[in-house]
Amino acid sequence: MTEHLHFSTLLRMIDERSAAFRSAVAAAPDLGADVPSCPGWTLYDLANHLSEGDRFWAHIVRDTAPGDERPTKDGLAAPRDREALQAWLADSTEQLLTALREAGPDRGCWAWWEPLASPHTVAAAARRRVPESMIHTYDAQLASGAPQELPPTEAADAVEEFLATVCTVTAPWPGEPATMDYHATGAGSWRQTLDAAGSRFTRLSATEPAPDEPTAAVHGTASEIALLMYMRIPADSLRVEGDAGLIQRLQEWD
Structure with a gap:
């Protein structure tokens, strides 16, 4: 998308x-x-x-x-x-x-x-x-x-909307600087960056590799990633690479 x-x-x-x-x-x-x-x-x-x-x-x-x-x-x-x-x-x-x-x-x-x-x-x-x-x-x-399963177009937009509305903030990230990549099969990829300036996101290119390795990356359908973001399914139901604990820390972050 x-x-x-x-x-x-x-x-x-x-x-x-x-x-x-x-x-x-x-x-x-x-x-x-x-x-x-x-x-x-x-x-x-x-x-x-x-x-x-x-x-x-x-x-x-x-x-x-x-x-x-x-x-x-x-x-x-x-x-x-x-x-x-x-x-x-x-x-x-x-x-x-x-x-x-x-x-x-x-x-x-x-x-x-x-x-x-x-x-x-x-x-x-x-x-x-x-x-x-x-x-x-x-x-x-x-x-x-x-x-x-969530409708695919709605689910893909819900992933980006969540990152834009819920996750883009200026409140400082309380942990070490980190990046979380979300890869929705056939729908797009996004990177969430977390540091003292808060949280923000960018879209990742479908044709070019990411600039560097993320702290963690989650892979699934757009439906699965949206349900994960809204804490309707557990992280271990998706493929997670890197620091899987980052997902829990994100969900617990006020």
Whole structure:
């Protein structure tokens, strides 16, 4: 992957992953089913969380500007009746999509991340919601007993989006300087650099070797690497070269 996905593609992906989430909820034995990847949560808790996030970000893209104080959520809880919940989930996603379409990709808005590799724009907010919907769809599928591999295009973009939004920070890396390479089969490669200046990433060339050996490198499909980043699967389920302990140190880094 060499370019960011088009805004309309991001909106389509949110819509598709949200529909897949509703399908997983419909397939689950009941709303009280445990979500193995979210300890202590039931499927209802997960559905409430995702719908709350959709409504929250709809408000953000409609009503906020960069630098605003953190907005508050509406505090509304999703209904516990399964049929009503499905309608609530669909309406929550439609509120988000409508807000995104009406605002347009270039409008500025509040965001919680440092605006270094991921700006405080509606397009970046839409890009952030794709893995939110996708990963929580995987969670819901686990609860229903039928987890599926993440869609490849969404998963590849989720890897880079995670590096840009969650991992690009100016907080000093507490350990020795290190580099972590991520190689997603057929989808791209990235290097995360960690030092006293914080964390940042670069894309690695598909045709030229990396400038030097990384501290560690992880190899897998885009789906596997995205699930690893979101701590849905263990590192030992992928091929890791070099200092495998770096993955745990990254996951534990505040």
